[in-house]
Amino acid sequence: MNMTSPEEKARLMKLATYASTSVAVVLIICKAVAWLMTDSVSLMATLIDSCLDALASMVNLIAVRHALAPADKQHRFGHGKAEALAGLGQATFITGSSLFLLLEAISHFWNPQPISEMPIGITIMIVSIIATLGLMAFQQHVINKTDSTAIKADRLHYKTDLLVNGSVIVALLLAYYGWAGFDPLFALLIAGYILYSAWEIAQESLDLLMDRELPDEERQKIKAIVHGHPETLGMHDLRTRKSGTTIFIQLHLELTDSLTLMRAHAIADEVEALLIAEYPGAEVIIHEDPASLTEVHPEFSA
Secondary structure: OOOHHHHHHHHHHHHHHHHHHHHHHHHHHHHHHHHHHOOOOOHHHHHHHHHHHHHHHHHHHHHHHHOOOOOOOOOOOOOOHHHHHHHHHHHHHHHHHHHHHHEEEEEEEEOOOOOOOHHHHHHHHHHHHHHHHHHHHHHHHHHHOEEEEEHHHHHHHHHHHHHHHHHHHHHHHHHOOOHOHHHHHHHHHHHHHHHHHHHHHHHHHHHHHHHOOOOOOOHHHHHHHHOOOOEEEEEEEEEEEEEEEEEEEEEEEEEOOOOOOOHHHHHHHHHHHHHHHHHHOEEEEEEEEOOHHHHHOOHHOO
């Protein structure tokens, strides 16, 4: 788990949304010119993909700003789930556009059109690949620091775009020097991959909205931190979830029966500090239990 402060996470996430939106707009302009000059359906596919990237990036920009807003009286747990909602919206947009692309590709497949101005189309694709690689490198840096769902979803768009751009170059060359049907054939493959990407984004977004537990390795790490305190006898009822970039951890801490309330509270504070040191910005709630309670009710120790 990274040790980036909440303030640095917010700064990086905002920068990533600005960079993504800017790159998407530039790519749309370039690809629109290339498509009008070549009349390539695979180029139209990547143009549609870039339009979706731009829309998704703008949604992300709004969602990230909202998700980073502090908790208020109406949203005591913060606004982190705005990221997941944005991801779900992106998946919907992508699915709709890929279905449209499938229909266009099928139409051109049965009636292939010759490709014109092929060198211009390939040049635009190479420029797009270079710009996309630069953006993805920065997005990966932000993801490593923030583990942001919205930025992950956005990067997945551009990963798709990168593969699309490479396949379009192949499609243009094959269609220009061989069979024109290669162009819509590659568009069909691109549409299928976009649909798969949409499912991945939707799945992760739904996991966050449904408060899915953290991965098992993270839960084991939390247990190891708690058991590592010399005065804890055990723990039970561990519950975890993630909202935006904030991790929520709840657990029952088993302590010696004879401890004073002040000492039990102090131990819980120490355990909380250890968890926050590992998960900066985490919301930790610890309930102190006398150890004898788990002996009477062994099911509590699960």
